[in-house]
Amino acid sequence: HCNENCVLHSNARNCNGKCILTYPHEGKDHYCGGIHFCKKECYLKEKSKGCKVLCNFEYGHEGNCYCGGEHIV
Numbered sequence: 001h002c003n004e005n006c007v008l009h010s011n012a013r014n015c016n017g018k019c020i021l022t023y024p025h026e027g028k029d030h031y032c033g034g035i036h037f038c039k040k041e042c043y044l045k046e047k048s049k050g051c052k053v054l055c056n057f058e059y060g061h062e063g064n065c066y067c068g069g070e071h072i073v
Contacts, residue, residue, distance in 0.1 A: 008032075038054070038055035042071075
């Protein structure tokens with residue numbers, strides 16, 4: 001395993017996990033394998049009168065960030 005600090009170590013989440021990916025893993029963030037939420041802005045922010053809820057998908061997900069709420073577009 002890589003064993004570097006998880007990419008979210010210095011983030012507000014302060015993860016203390018170590019990277020479980022096989023070394024070397026070029027082009028990928030260090031990830032501990034724990035469940036972290038994305039917490040980026042919802043992709044409907046601009047279309048839905050300013051959604052202020054952050055993405056609740058698991059960190060590293062594919063596709064658009066989505067808060068999981070209902071939006072009025």
